[in-house]
Amino acid sequence: MPVQAPVQLQSIADRVEIAPGVLMPRLGMGTWRAEAGSETEEELLAGLDLGFRGIDTAAIYGNEDSVGRSIREARVPREEIFVATKVWNSDQGYRPTLDAFDAGLGRLGLRYVDLYLIHWPQPRRTLDTWRALEEIHHAGRARAIGVCNFLPEHLDELLSFANVPPAIDQVELHPLLPQTELRAYCDAHGITVQAWSPLMRGAVVRVPELVKIGMRHGKTVAQVALRWILQNGVTTIPKSVHRSRLAENAAVFDFELSSEEMETIDALQDERRVGADPKMIARLSPFMRFVKPPR
Numbered sequence: 001m002p003v004q005a006p007v008q009l010q011s012i013a014d015r016v017e018i019a020p021g022v023l024m025p026r027l028g029m030g031t032w033r034a035e036a037g038s039e040t041e042e043e044l045l046a047g048l049d050l051g052f053r054g055i056d057t058a059a060i061y062g063n064e065d066s067v068g069r070s071i072r073e074a075r076v077p078r079e080e081i082f083v084a085t086k087v088w089n090s091d092q093g094y095r096p097t098l099d100a101f102d103a104g105l106g107r108l109g110l111r112y113v114d115l116y117l118i119h120w121p122q123p124r125r126t127l128d129t130w131r132a133l134e135e136i137h138h139a140g141r142a143r144a145i146g147v148c149n150f151l152p153e154h155l156d157e158l159l160s161f162a163n164v165p166p167a168i169d170q171v172e173l174h175p176l177l178p179q180t181e182l183r184a185y186c187d188a189h190g191i192t193v194q195a196w197s198p199l200m201r202g203a204v205v206r207v208p209e210l211v212k213i214g215m216r217h218g219k220t221v222a223q224v225a226l227r228w229i230l231q232n233g234v235t236t237i238p239k240s241v242h243r244s245r246l247a248e249n250a251a252v253f254d255f256e257l258s259s260e261e262m263e264t265i266d267a268l269q270d271e272r273r274v275g276a277d278p279k280m281i282a283r284l285s286p287f288m289r290f291v292k293p294p295r
Helices: 038-050 064-073 094-108 126-138 152-161 180-188 200-206 208-217 221-231 243-250 259-266 278-288
Strands: 015-019 022-025 054-056 082-087 113-118 142-148 168-172 192-196
Touching: 015 142, 022 082, 022 113, 022 142, 038 064, 038 243, 054 064, 064 082, 064 094, 082 094, 094 113, 094 126, 113 126, 113 168, 126 142, 126 152, 142 152, 152 180, 168 180, 180 192, 200 208, 200 221, 208 221, 208 259, 221 243, 221 259
Parallel strands: 054 082, 082 113, 113 142, 142 168, 168 192
Antiparallel strands: 015 022
């Protein structure tokens, strides 16, 4: 069952307030595994032409420079584009995070970002990292700050420490992993949930129930999955830097899933992940510290 009441969706211009005065697009463009270079830059420009106004990147993606060039070349004012990036695990801690933010902002070529995120919870370093994020936020260099891949136990620790609560929690979320408990927690604490891998890295096309619903509406499986996420009040950043897929992702505002269809999709959950499990983060942390983002 939906955690939040279904939202009214009008267009790709729809935004949600994630912090006082900070409006984030409900549907944005993800850039994971988008290689730096002219092709990514051209496709991001195409996405902006289609009406997308949110771009999500990260230090570890290695494409912040291309994202920045796209923004500077766009026929869209900078203040209309919502830019999010993230501090990687090897750079967590108070001083390393401040240095990593400076480096990332330099690669982007921007004066500020709209959202700065902790990429993964890191035992014994998250709170120092958050202290740095609060300093960056207070200086006006990040309009909002948040986290990725935090479970309720991670959020409990952070909220007991934070002066500024996280604006969003960006997590793996799709029809087979609806994150019901986490969504309820975030809703109760005023934290916006954002879905990464909403299309299960393409695997949603093999879910027969989604295929049937798509045929009923004359829509693709990807469009059904995105519409389900958005109608549940969750924001999302499907990864795509191909023009045709960007156009497909944008075309989810001209149909609506019925309550029965929403319930059918809700019932698909089997807790299947396509990415890493945050519960294993303590085991992953030592390895992740040696994976360095580009400089």
